[in-house]
Amino acid sequence: MGPDLLNYSIREPYGVCARILAYNHPILFASTKIGSAIAAGNSLILKPPVQAPLSAYRMMELLEDAFPPGVLNLITCGQPGSEALVSHPLVPRISLIGSAQTGRAIAATASQRLKHVSMELGGKNACIVYPEANIAEASAGAVAGMNLAICGQSCGSTSRLFIHQSVYDEVLKKVAAGMSTFQPGEPTDPSTLMGCLISMDHRGRVERMVADAVSAGARVVIGGAAPNDPNFTKRPYYMPTILADVTADMDIAQQEVFGPVLSVIRWQDEEELFAAVNSVEYGLTASIWTQDLSQAHRAAQRVDSGFVWINRTSSHFPGVSFGGFKQSGLGKEESLEELLSFTREKVITVAL
Template sequence: MNITLKQYINGNWVDAKSGETRDIINPYNQEVVANVPEGNAEDTKAAIQAARDTFDQGDWPSTPATERGAIVRRIAELIERDREELARLESLDTGKTVEESRGDMDDIAGVFRYYAEVADKDGGELIASPIPNSTSKVVYEPIGVCGQITPWNYPLLQASWKLAPAIATGNTLIMKPSEITPLTTIKVFELMEEAGVPAGAANLVLGAGATVGAELSSSMDVDLISFTGGLATGKKIMQAASSNMKKLALELGGKNPNVIFADADFELAVDQAMNGVFFHAGQICSAGTRLIVEESIHDKLVDALVERVKKFNIGNGFDDSTQMGPLISAEHLAKVEKYVETGVKEGATLAVGGSRPDDPELQDGFFYLPTIFTNCTTDMHIVQEEAFGPIITVETFKTEEEAVTLANDSIYGLAGGVFTTDAVKAERCAAGMRMGTVWINEFNLYFPHAPWGGYKQSGIGRELGRLGLEEYTEAKHVFQNLKPEPLNWF
């Protein structure tokens, strides 16, 4: 398979102005699966102008919310119709198992359905006025032109978290997917066109963050940037966005603790510890890569994890028996290898993994064995930094207070988990953990109704839920004096 695709600007499918292109490869075997335009600042400016004109001069922002909701609902229906094709493209793009990609498509359709249902449910509010014979109300209006930048690990899922609320609230947008995983985003723009999103309201520019993303972030004609990705890039976007004081929604990753008490359901804790890390080879911002385990069950838990890890089936995401696919690229594989090397140098004990697999059939792909480190301390790079790979670090604690302290010992605050059969203790820990999401006896569960985002350097703002909708609106206070009289002050 090698298909040629285009970007979408002002209702037209176009090549890059420069004529440059990029090959998209399958991480499983480095086969070229598609060729796409390599957009740059000129393409981005054209998309921004289309979005600006559509918002400022078109009817889209004033389209009734019920009509916008119907379009968002139609997008959900089309995603469900084309579920298999989208799942196949997502697995070709990312290397993840096709079964996981199918689940992603169900979640993505659910996100669009949720925002379709809430699109017309908030007509503003009347508030008490201190002035007799007057009215005072708050209305919510679309913010304007939105730049949306998505990562490579969950290309369409992360796109849906941005596209659905932006369209539902009447904004116009320019989306820049990761340059290495654009296939499903291109496909969903085809579905959005089919669903009736008007020309200019949604634009797609393909290209590198250093060009396309930088232009979106610094443009005086963009009103909001929604970005999911790394902390260093997020800081650059914040600086660039100061050009016109853009509104920002930033999800910048995490180093997420999973606290396991001795009184936890042991088999559940083991299962969830695995699920919390090894989906998509650990390339998940919410992965529970920091196991913080009560000292008395440390050896038993590690032995159980190692036993299960050794039975992993690693391979082609299109093989039904595969449990974990490859990493995304050669560059990222080298980064993960460097973190493991650093962990060993810093004194952590390698309990299992720590290398590429020796299976000859996997040598063309970017595979890395699931890896567990024990004897870890919070001053180690592998404990503090986001390796974004199939790596678990294990720390121990003796008291509840120590567990919470360890969990919070991070610049990040995206998510965390607590496993215990003591409900009161679980609530105490959840209250003490400085994170945007805390799971109790669960890990990595999310759904469209609940907000997603982090504390500290995990970002600014929230996606999903009503808070995710509010990111795309401005609140306006409208006051009317029904019986105006002159003040005669001057």
């Protein structure tokens, strides 16, 4: 800068920030998404999901005396309220966890005031099994990657399973056996391993997507319907479902189901594999299974996703950035990058 100048930069809070949350992890999102914005010096407005707001209410009761008035706030509303929040001139920083469709709508509204927006959106994530994989571990990983405890309602679920031709039948059999152990049950029963979908409307969407896939040539290996148990038939439960004989261009392999539906795709040529893996509009996570470390690193670089596991799936690690590419979002969460994103950098130059 020269002998007569001092230059330094500082980070300042935005002021009022808003975080709009999804329904699939209501208390997890409500509790873990407040720290970065407030630690950076902002006040925060939380908007929990209209489908599941009660845990956020309870959290606010417990935190009543933890912050000065006005620092942590909660509103519940539908789409009109969300639009008012996003467009408000005194809310310059917006964060969303939700669908790509909602993300595009919020980005369009926020762009009218050039607001800073970060988003964790949907995913149509790939689980890739190489012939060099430990078959038992890869099969168990494919099951775990479906996040069946919450009925597959996870943006990070690896709902497309790409199995190499040479191990296809073996892996498919093991995955079917593993997913079959998850049976819908009452949420108050400690033995329950799998919950329900968010609503009957959403179950209807899942049913239509599975029916369309079968009409297009997919084969139901397990599931494919609501439970036969009359206690669950008229409630938003859906059986763990595996669809085999899926091709990468089918809607079921392109669109996020957000349910317990695993699409299984056979592969043989690696070039064709990555063309299929990267053909979707999403790029959130991927899981790669092989005991060949060079092969694993090469595959991880070729997958167009923001968060990749090798011989693992579904894990998040405190301090490690999580976020996607393409229609899966903007920005990173769960890390220093998240904290800094709730600040503005100001550069100051002083003549001495």
